[in-house]
Amino acid sequence: MGIKLGILGLGTVGTGTVQLLQDVVGRHPLLKEIEIYRVGVRSLSKPRAVELPAGAITTDLEAIVNDPAVDIVVEVMGGLEPARSLILQAINNGKHVVTANKAVIARFGAEIFTAANQAGVYVMLEAAVGGGIPVIQPLKQSLSVNRIQAITGIVNGTTNYILTRMQTEGSDFSDVLADAQRLGYAEADPTADVDGLDAADKIAILASLGFGGRIHLQDVYCEGIRQVSKTDITYAEKLGFVIKLLAIAKKTSSSPLSVRVHPTLVPKTHPLASINGVNNAILVEGEPIGQVMFFGPGAGAGATASAVSSDILNLVATLQTSTAKPNPLLGCGHQHYSEIAPIAELVTRFYARFLTKDQPGVIGKLGTSFGNYGVSLESIVQTGFQGELAEIVVVTHDVKEGDFRQALAEIRDLPAIDSIPSLLRVL
């Protein structure tokens, strides 16, 4: 019994982790060295799916992070406070930390990693992105010999589940959301998922690891899936695309890092196009490796427990073998913030749908306005009618988002234009 854990939280992830660590036959032998020493919860009277030694469970979480006997604090309670303060306190007490909390890391990562570097401890976060999928450690380690060019992920299972069902069933967003809530695939308050905030937290973390600089969360452009309609899914399908909520961090030699979350038309032949349901996938592009993709369950007790436990295992191995000098493949040592390109600077293709009065020459007028701002079109098709109004779908070539927006502003003022119900980026 070498290494003592103090676990904060015994909900979905905490319970899964305790179950894994209490049943180690057939797993890595080092797990035998781990003792579940203290577990902090809110309510002592709640029934628990695991048995713990007498006295291990407590509501005094401060006592856990201050207990000199605890070697590693495992934060699986969620939320911003008191999680942030407890993590910082654990660090200041010289304890290593494992966390599954993307919200805390995305917001307070700078503060937390600065404290960890000062204290000479590690903060591990494999479970914060992609559930069980090993992606954080490969980014720190195997992939770090590459110049990372782009990280593109489907990192939120709830929205991918909703979009997949909208696609396969031809249903509306609100109907699928209600059903997903009923089935437990979406929370009662779905904001963090459907508005892309959870994905934004995760891509901020991935971008920071892949591109080697801290990310201000407010620099991450974020659009959710509420405005994705079944009409657009159908048209996208006809054009050879599926619509996915992508989290993207991308750097070109000519411009700063772009970090963003938005629904995106993905070509059907692209590896991310076939990632369906609650699964997650992260595609990493680098030089000289090319494209590698990691795919798997993005959430759930077992998968997330696997990621949490792998971080614990890594720390146990390091504690048993290393000198005081930190292992540069486990830490997160960036000191500076990355410059992030404003969304207006983004160069991308667009898909837009217009409702127009059925007048001759509308397509020509659209084309002229786009031309005025240097927007060149890949296709422009009158797809049919919605009542009195003609519907026109446009796909552009690569264009600077700012220029495209200016063209749209001009188009919106054309007398022939009724409205622009959809605007989506194309991968």
Added chain:
Amino acid sequence: MGIKLGILGLGTVGTGTVQLLQDVVGRHPLLKEIEIYRVGVRSLSKPRAVELPAGAITTDLEAIVNDPAVDIVVEVMGGLEPARSLILQAINNGKHVVTANKAVIARFGAEIFTAANQAGVYVMLEAAVGGGIPVIQPLKQSLSVNRIQAITGIVNGTTNYILTRMQTEGSDFSDVLADAQRLGYAEADPTADVDGLDAADKIAILASLGFGGRIHLQDVYCEGIRQVSKTDITYAEKLGFVIKLLAIAKKTSSSPLSVRVHPTLVPKTHPLASINGVNNAILVEGEPIGQVMFFGPGAGAGATASAVSSDILNLVATLQTSTAKPNPLLGCGHQHYSEIAPIAELVTRFYARFLTKDQPGVIGKLGTSFGNYGVSLESIVQTGFQGELAEIVVVTHDVKEGDFRQALAEIRDLPAIDSIPSLLRVL
């Protein structure tokens, strides 16, 4: 200039690795600590795509592995001998080894890892399986907290390229092979690839890491793709399958490990079904993680150099931070050989195609023979005629391979049966 490399081989992989290590801006900062100290080749007069310090290049490979200044030997020369002897000599001289050589590791892994454990050095082999895809290190590390249940891979790019083209073009094996050889996707002697031997080496390595025991290569059942016909690809397609050369290591609670390579009907909805062309993918199933898949380029100078360099980086980080005690997440310490189930014990579904004389009641006779050996059928369809002969395609439910083979032996003797041109397993 902390760590000195002695590189054996400056071909595709060696050159890619030197290029990566000579151009480190934007990569992991630890790579700056590495010095390319010696490079061993066969011919000094060959033109090289990289510039090396005067005196670094030599044909005396023994001198490299015996040079006290060399910290890490990078074996990227290929072949069995002298690669095996040079690796052993490097180990016995206390040097860490990085190798891309699946053939040597699959055959002499036991000898090599025993020597490495005795000498207290690491033998790293990320590049030996899946080219650039990080899969070896995740298996040793993140995934090792799971009970691994199955590893299923498309690990040979050449055969996947051939099968993909047969599928999309409806062409014959021999035509596609000839074209692949012309285009450089298949070697002049394609045996190691098309007969499944390369995939067998790789699954032996993956099985050893995932299931924690050494593998005798002769225990790996191996069938290549020469007998896969365009007819079967078409029928498989109609039944909802694609045909892939899969390398499988699988353990159930009731039977020993099964390790095998064979063409397999894969349901179109399975994650491996959409892995096309020269790409590789490895699907790992474990408890409690569920299914995770790693996808990417299985070969090529850049991708393989990424894997080789990530091993070098791992060693540099370890050399700089660790005490003498070995890191249990880098080593390969199995002492015993795994018991491997004979193929007759395999429980799987089968696809079989029969040519029969067009007599009434043939389907009934087939059904009776299958019934005699407890083989239950999922479907049996007369698909058409080949000249005078009727063609019948059968898909079974799960059956023990030995029982199925006995039924086939009985069927082969039926007067109504002309021949059994194809027999394939179904995932």
